[in-house]
Amino acid sequence: MRKKALLALEDGRVFQGTAFGHDGTTTGEVCFNTSMTGYQEILTDPSYRGQIVTMTYPQIGNYGITAEDSESAQPHVRGFVVGELCDVPSSWRSTQSLSDYLAEHKVLGIDDIDTRALTKHLRSAGAMRSCLTTELSEEEAVKAAQASDSMLGADFVKEVTTDKTYHWDGESRPWTIPSVSQSIEGNYLPLSEAKYKIVAYDFGIKRNILRRLRQEGFDVTVVPATTSASDVLAMSPDGVFLSNGPGDPASLDYVHKEVRELIGRTPLFGICLGHQLLTHACGGKTYKLKFGHRGGNQPVQDLRTGKVEITAQNHGFATDGENLPPDTEVTHINLNDQTVEGTRSTKDPVFSVQHHPEAAPGPNDSKEFFVDFAKMIEGSR
Numbered sequence: 001m002r003k004k005a006l007l008a009l010e011d012g013r014v015f016q017g018t019a020f021g022h023d024g025t026t027t028g029e030v031c032f033n034t035s036m037t038g039y040q041e042i043l044t045d046p047s048y049r050g051q052i053v054t055m056t057y058p059q060i061g062n063y064g065i066t067a068e069d070s071e072s073a074q075p076h077v078r079g080f081v082v083g084e085l086c087d088v089p090s091s092w093r094s095t096q097s098l099s100d101y102l103a104e105h106k107v108l109g110i111d112d113i114d115t116r117a118l119t120k121h122l123r124s125a126g127a128m129r130s131c132l133t134t135e136l137s138e139e140e141a142v143k144a145a146q147a148s149d150s151m152l153g154a155d156f157v158k159e160v161t162t163d164k165t166y167h168w169d170g171e172s173r174p175w176t177i178p179s180v181s182q183s184i185e186g187n188y189l190p191l192s193e194a195k196y197k198i199v200a201y202d203f204g205i206k207r208n209i210l211r212r213l214r215q216e217g218f219d220v221t222v223v224p225a226t227t228s229a230s231d232v233l234a235m236s237p238d239g240v241f242l243s244n245g246p247g248d249p250a251s252l253d254y255v256h257k258e259v260r261e262l263i264g265r266t267p268l269f270g271i272c273l274g275h276q277l278l279t280h281a282c283g284g285k286t287y288k289l290k291f292g293h294r295g296g297n298q299p300v301q302d303l304r305t306g307k308v309e310i311t312a313q314n315h316g317f318a319t320d321g322e323n324l325p326p327d328t329e330v331t332h333i334n335l336n337d338q339t340v341e342g343t344r345s346t347k348d349p350v351f352s353v354q355h356h357p358e359a360a361p362g363p364n365d366s367k368e369f370f371v372d373f374a375k376m377i378e379g380s381r
């Protein structure tokens with residue numbers, strides 16, 4: 001028999017459900033993701049550090065867990081909220097059920113709750129602090145949510161960045177899912193020659209970003225978030241990549257400073273947190289979105305061509321388009337709410353996107369940004 005669990009929000013709303021995975025008590029910002037597949041990549045995306053993630057897709061767990069689909073070495077969410085847990089995986093690749101995986105990593109899950117009601121509430125009231133528990137009463141859980149830390153001002157990068165510099169070994173893998181009739185090995189993309197030596201800052205980097213960079217001809221050395229600009233420049237890179245990552249981009253002054261020093265001295269490309277850090281480094285601002293963009297169906301328009309791409313997203317903060325840094329052009333917007341999705345420098349070889357061209361999970365419409373980075377490096381030689 002599974003235990004009872006509850007999810008309490010800081011505004012007093014409580015959802016009763018059933019526990020899976022680990023039990024106990026956890027707190028974190030509760031947010032929702034509208035992806036229909038890809039729960040494993042979402043659980044292991046370091047950008048979700050500190051958050052309790054709700055999946056809007058009604059049944060989760062049906063294809064289990066497959067080690068090679070993880071975006072990092074472990075799950076990062078503080079809790080996982082689903083409508084209906086499927087605990088009998090049906091996939092020839094699966095080696096573990098979702099609940100066993102979360103139990104192994106001590107992550108609390110809850111199902112049997114109305115995720116549609118929860119999501120509609122978060123859409124109108126905004127993402128908020130919450131408590132997921134198998135131990136506390138409703139009143140105690142609401143108080144625990146109210147006493148927990150806010151996502152505003154949070155630096156989770158220090159918890160997820162690499163502690164050592166390393167060279168990405170060039171593991172290749174298709175960024176499209178292999179067909180069931182082919183073996184995974186047989187379907188790996190051949191690696192192209194590594195033409196550009198780049199340094200990638202790890203603020204919580206996803207493996208598929210490393211794979212996509214390598215696939216497009218980048219030889220990647222990954223460095224900790226605290227690496228100085230001078231140490232990076234001493235490695236004589238052809239360009240520098242700024243990764244995705246968790247928490248509030250405004251809290252990372254120690255990174256803004258170093259990125260500022262890199263601008264104009266090497267080509268730069270940033271994704272998600274990396275994009276927001278470029279905004280700060282150039283003197284702009286970010287702000288917290290009401291409930292964020294998390295899912296695989298976010299429409300993004302390139303303002304220069306009019307072209308629309310359906311993108312994968314996972315962010316709770318955004319670049320403030322009203323207070324843009326000098327020499328910065330907005331290249332992309334989100335067509336749902338007109339927020340900034342991409343910028344470039346009109347002076348230096350620097351561009352960045354708020355969404356996730358590496359997908360994992362999500363559509364591959366934006367895959368060309370990795371090619372654009374190579375072109376920018378070529379053009380600035």
Ligand SMILES: NC(=O)CC[C@H](N)C(=O)O
Nearest residue numbers: 244245272273315316317
């Ligand atoms: N995926 C990311 O890099 C997220 C960036 C940042 N933590 C945000 O929520 O906006």
